[in-house]
Structure formats: C-alpha cells, structure tokens
Amino acid sequence: MRRLLSLLMFCAVPAAADVPRVATDIAPIHGLVSRVMEGVGTPTLVVPAGASPHDHAMRPSEARGLGQADLVVWVGHGLTPWLEGPIDSLSGSAKVIELMDVPGAELLEMREGGVFEGHDHGHDHGHGHEGKEATDPHLWLDPVNAQLWLGVIAQELSTLDAENAETYQSNARAGVAEIEAISLQIADALAPLKDRRFVVLHDGFHYFEARFGIEATAAVSASDADAPGAARVSDLREHLREAGIDCAFSEPQMDARLLATVTEGLSVKSGVIDPLGADIPLGAGHYTALLMSISASFQDCLTP
C-alpha cells in the first residue's frame, strides 16, 4: 500500500526537481546516506548519536524529520522497536528502506547467555526465539553490509530523483571504495589481537568482531540491551574471576555501573567503545571515521 501511494504521489508531481527529504534513524546510517547525497542534499537524524537507539524517546524536532520525509532509511525494528509505529503514522506515503531486510545483508543471531567462549555461535539452542527478534540488530558494524546498503540507498534516491542519479551512483561507488580501504587497514591492525580477552557492556559489536577476527569473551547485556538478570551477572562475575580478562569496554550511551559490578576486584584495563560515533561529526565521513574509532578503541585497550 505504501509503495502504491508513493507511486501515485510521484506521478502526481509534475517535476522531480526537488531533492528528496530523507530521514535516518542513527548517526552511522545518517553518514551512509550523507555519503550518497554528498553535493546534493543532507538527510535528517532521528536518534542523536549520544542516545541509545534501544530506548530513545523522540523529541518533536526528530518526529518532524520523519513527518516530512520522502524516504526513511532505518536499520529496522530489531534495533528500534519503538520507531515502527511513528514511521507508519508520521511518514505516511514515504518510501521506507528497512536495512535489516535488504536481500543479501549479513545477519547474525543474537548471542545467548553472558559468556560466549566455548559456545557454538549461530547454533540454535532451542530457546524459542524466532524470526527477526533473534537477530542481533547492530548490523551496520559489518562494513560489508554498509557497502551493500550504499548501493541500495543510491538506487532508491535515483528513482526518487532521476536528475541527480549519476551523482548518487558515483558517490555510492566512491563510498564503497573508501570502506574497502579502511577495512583492509583495520584487518591489519587487529590481526595481532585475535586472542585477547574482553568483555563489553552490551553485545553491540558482534558484527565488527566477526568481520575482523576478534571475539568478545562476554557481554553484560545482550544485543537487545535489556538489563541483565541477577543470574547472568553472577555467572559473568564467576567466569571472569576464573578465566581472567584483558579489558572491559563501557559505552558512552549506557550506564556503566553493571560493568563495574562484573569486573570488581579484577585486574583489568578499561576502555570506551562507541557503536554510534557520538564524538564524530555527522556527515559523509561519519561511517569510515566510526570504523576507525572502534578499531582504535580495541587497539588501545587490547594491545598488551
């Protein structure tokens, strides 16, 4: 229905000279869309990079961006379940790209339990999770997904705004090459750190880890960022006391007190890692800067 409405509206507009208004969910996605639109226009952002997308309360200005959009680009309801209603009700006839659903996107299952090592990852333990609820929603942290999406975003913008299609397409190609170059650098930088042991505050980095060959030992909260139960916290404490750990990563968007509880009394370095790039300027360079910043966080804390 949305597709049909948008088609009807598109046909009713005499000239498509206006640059499409694009609303995006989180800063890294805003960055990818900005890269595709560079020289043509700028998208709006719904969730500020300093806030957690898992439970953000939209402000009126953020809702306005959604309401005015011709195109909405968002990761999907697994990351921001609260955003699905507003997109339906505010964005009306806008085209919507739900990035989790893009064919060919690399998806990882949510890791179960607080301690990962020794588990058979991606294996269904029969806990009854099904469908998208069991997908780890942080899939922008796999640069291969970002490269795929650049092409999809360029294609959609080219349909909405044929006049600038060549710019969108060449920007997307340049963006893909930039991500490729950064990914090679990161793979080199992280290769010596494969065996280092670290715990994260919430399981938000699995895609990055899997792509670059490092692996979290444990996470305080699961990838949905729900508060962990007492049993999970005490399991973690016990495990880390027995097996040791090199580094514990907190995140700027989240309360780190539970991490301190888990690592209390252990000799462990602490680092900060940011899945959203709160300190990185918004815009076309945001995404590659985010990859570099995450890599630098791992290097800083994990290098012996």
Ligand SMILES: [Zn+2]
């Ligand atoms: Zn998260």
